[in-house]
Amino acid sequence: MTGLVLKDIRKSYGPVKVLHGIDLQIEKGEFVVFVGPSGCGKSTLLRMIAGLEGITAGEMQIEGQRVNDVPPSKRGIAMVFQSYALYPHMTVYDNMAFGMRIAGEDKAEIDRRVRSAAEKLQLEPYLDRLPKALSGGQRQRVAIGRAICRNPKVFLFDEPLSNLDAALRVATRIEIARLNESMPDTTMIYVTHDQVEAMTLADRIVVLSAGRVEQVGAPLELYEHPANLFVAKFIGSPAMNIVPTTIVEAGPTTTVSLGGDRNISLDIATPPDHKGRKASFGVRPEDLRIATEGEHALFSGTIGIVEALGEVTLLHLEELSGEDPVVVKLPGIVRDVRGKTLTFTADAGKLHLFDADGHSYRKA
Numbered sequence: 395m396t397g398l399v400l401k402d403i404r405k406s407y408g409p410v411k412v413l414h415g416i417d418l419q420i421e422k423g424e425f426v427v428f429v430g431p432s433g434c435g436k437s438t439l440l441r442m443i444a445g446l447e448g449i450t451a452g453e454m455q456i457e458g459q460r461v462n463d464v465p466p467s468k469r470g471i472a473m474v475f476q477s478y479a480l481y482p483h484m485t486v487y488d489n490m491a492f493g494m495r496i497a498g499e500d501k502a503e504i505d506r507r508v509r510s511a512a513e514k515l516q517l518e519p520y521l522d523r524l525p526k527a528l529s530g531g532q533r534q535r536v537a538i539g540r541a542i543c544r545n546p547k548v549f550l551f552d553e554p555l556s557n558l559d560a561a562l563r564v565a566t567r568i569e570i571a572r573l574n575e576s577m578p579d580t581t582m583i584y585v586t587h588d589q590v591e592a593m594t595l596a597d598r599i600v601v602l603s604a605g606r607v608e609q610v611g612a613p614l615e616l617y618e619h620p621a622n623l624f625v626a627k628f629i630g631s632p633a634m635n636i637v638p639t640t641i642v643e644a645g646p647t648t649t650v651s652l653g654g655d656r657n658i659s660l661d662i663a664t665p666p667d668h669k670g671r672k673a674s675f676g677v678r679p680e681d682l683r684i685a686t687e688g689e690h691a692l693f694s695g696t697i698g699i700v701e702a703l704g705e706v707t708l709l710h711l712e713e714l715s716g717e718d719p720v721v722v723k724l725p726g727i728v729r730d731v732r733g734k735t736l737t738f739t740a741d742a743g744k745l746h747l748f749d750a751d752g753h754s755y756r757k758a
């Protein structure tokens with residue numbers, strides 16, 4: 395069954411167009427993450443699903459029902475905000491019970507749901523506490539617990555972890571992954587800036603840019619087969635290295651020129667008439683490795699900045715051609731390389747090519 399359907403959803407604030415026609419189908423029980431740069435419209439779209447923002451044009455359905463004009467409280471959704479939004483004068487128990495009491499639920503049923511949510515989120519020891527006596531992570535778990543009690547069809551998360559410190563983010567992220575597993579019929583939609591959250595939590599990621607969908611796909615699909623330059627640069631950290639190039643041979647396999655006498659053969663098909671066209675060549679920092687004797691060189695240059703992160707080392711390669719530095723991510727600790735001249739290569743399957751409009755030549 396389909397959990398949520400968005401058909402040509404548009405949003406304008408007066409003359410300002412924010413969303414330009416979003417088409418999306420989300421299956422019941424699916425975990426979908428919206429990502430995109432600041433201001434691309436992620437939160438607006440989420441708030442439209444919640445019913446907190448009106449829909450300028452298009453149609454929205456939740457589990458088969460058109461909800462464009464259905465008020466938030468009748469949509470069967472629950473939303474968790476970055477700010478927790480707990481009532482400070484109420485205990486954890488009362489915070490979680492509040493919505494059900496307003497809805498006139500039976501007392502025994504309220505108690506059952508609060509205790510079941512508390513158990514799921516390990517909140518049982520804190521039920522009598524006020525929010526001020528809880529850590530940020532515990533407060534966010536209460537906000538999630540309150541949402542679970544509503545038994546929503548669709549669970550919406552708006553950057554729920556961004557107020558937490560690094561360790562708590564990891565712990566609460568795992569909590570959310572567990573929660574998702576324990577609620578297989580609940581559709582979850584999650585907005586984040588954090589790549590790790592997107593990659594680890596999502597069944598599918600929706601990449602948005604300037605009010606449009608750039609690509610929708612499973613996390614590794616987007617990582618391995620970005621449909622365009624925008625997605626290629628947005629997914630993955632540090633970003634994919636992109637180098638301007640020219641197609642010198644087109645056909646079932648393609649040869650591109652990286653300047654000088656560096657011609658690279660790619661296992662990527664291009665239309666024959668694209669010979670001579672400008673293109674963009676891409677390779678991820680983690681796919682580059684030091685070339686051994688006789689191996690085909692992709693990049694050769696002097697190592698500038700070295701960032702040693704412990705589990706990986708980032709090398710900034712100042713290329714001889716004077717383009718932006720190429721970034722290389724090598725596993726582990728790499729010592730004493732600053733100022734050295736090194737040559738890097740990558741496996742043929744890891745190379746990307748985009749046409750002059752930024753579309754990938756490899757089928758996404």
Ligand SMILES: Nc1ncnc2c1ncn2[C@@H]1O[C@H](COP(=O)(O)OP(=O)(O)OP(=O)(O)O)[C@@H](O)[C@H]1O
Binds near residue numbers: 412430431432437439
């Ligand atoms: N009430 C409003 N009136 C006018 N413009 C608005 C209003 N609310 C949002 N916008 C504009 O809509 C665009 C999308 O905003 P939105 O908050 O959805 O972006 P976002 O992708 O969630 O950004 P961020 O990641 O920074 O939270 C922005 O350009 C914003 O300035």
